[in-house]
Amino acid sequence: MIVLVGFMGAGKSTVGRLLAARLGVPFVDADAAIETAEGRTIPAIFEADGEPGFRRIEAEVVRGLLDGPEAVLALGGGTLGSASVREALTGHRVVLLDVSLEHALARVGDDASRPMLRNRDLPELYAARQQAYREAADIEVCVDGRAPQQVVARVLEALGEAGVGE
Template identity: 45%
Template sequence: MSEIEHNAAAEAGKKTGPRPGRLKKTVVMVGMMGAGKTAVGRALAARLRAPFLDSDHEIEAAANMTIPEIFARDGEAFFRKKESQVIARLLAEARGVLSTGGGAFLSEANRDMISDRGVSVWLNADLDVLWNRVRHRDHRPLLKTADPYETLKELYEARVPLYARADLVVRSDAQTPVEGVVDRVLAALATRPDVLEMEE
């Protein structure tokens, strides 16, 4: 995160009232594309006045290419290797809120690394909610198929059992605004004093 982004997050946090607590470990947002990992993660970081990081953004910055371009040129296996390297670096650098790509948590090595160094929060959204959020976007490499909905459904059914291994689970639905989901995440984090030290 740049200094400008960090300062913006801090300013946003001031607008939401007292900081709810101090992070002891990085909070890692996991889940399907369209679950709200970036939006909720950014708002959560602002509320905690902590850095917000996005692994996909960091990969693109390091490669000077978009993720669809990386997929097209180097393939998914190459991307996943770089993704693991970036997540490891971000977990080592600073305590904050980290948004990850939808496939990051599928790797056992990534799950172990996240559990060791941070806490994983699965934003659990229903398939229809996910589809309504991603259907009008054409930059998702995995959905560039003849039947994007069926592809999303297959990914959803394959991935949910792995996301369910996250340390904490928070519902993300169409009725609840971003700040409401942040409230749910904070309530879940409050059960983990090893992660969030509550303010007096």
């Protein structure tokens, strides 16, 4: 399984769909899988259960997805905060789509479906997550200033260089 990680706005879903199509495997968006499993939106989960409740649900769903069939899986920006998820990534190909905070915020704007945008300490949150992304990643691809197709080409090239390609 190829797992895409990175901050919100890195393009994990967009790149993931394109990459999955190129590799001939399904694409799975972890956030969509969580909403399907829970029967409610992520903002509704945050509202009812708070971030800790959401993170518990997220970790359970993602661990299940990681045990599933071959796919390109896009994780939410905060998923790697869970030690059980980081542990479950063992044996999977993890690709960090590295985006600067400036580019990430320009991409997501004021998206009401992203509860973490309301975090007043967003720069600190961004900085804190970078270490987890880098520790988990086998491959890092900078996405700033690149079109999704360019990012996909770079990911495929890096997967080939790493000896874990198609």
